[in-house]
Amino acid sequence: MARMVHCKKYDKELPGLAVPPYPGAKGKEIYDTVSQQAWSEWQTHQTMLINEKHLNLASGEDRKYLQAQMDLFLNNEKFDRAEGYVPEQP
Numbered sequence: 001m002a003r004m005v006h007c008k009k010y011d012k013e014l015p016g017l018a019v020p021p022y023p024g025a026k027g028k029e030i031y032d033t034v035s036q037q038a039w040s041e042w043q044t045h046q047t048m049l050i051n052e053k054h055l056n057l058a059s060g061e062d063r064k065y066l067q068a069q070m071d072l073f074l075n076n077e078k079f080d081r082a083e084g085y086v087p088e089q090p
Helices: 022-031 036-052 060-074
Strands: 005-008 012-015
Touching: 005 022, 012 036, 036 060
Parallel strands: none
Antiparallel strands: 005 012
C-alpha cells in the first residue's frame, strides 16, 4: 500500500513519494508534505520553465530561481508560467 501524506498543494491525503527527492532538510520536508501527484506536476512545470526560459542548471542563480518557483508552486502561491503555453483541453 502506498504511503499517504497530507499534501500541502491539494490540502488532502494522497499517496506520497517513495523516497525524498533531495538530500537534507528540504528533501525531508517535501517527502513529508508533498504528494506524488503534486511532485509529478512540479517536474512537468519545471521542465517547461527550463526550456522556455533557457535556464542553465550549472548556474547557481538559475537553480535558486527554480527552487523559489518550486516553493511557490507547491505552496499554491503565484508562480511563473511558461509564456505562450496553453494547456490541453479535455
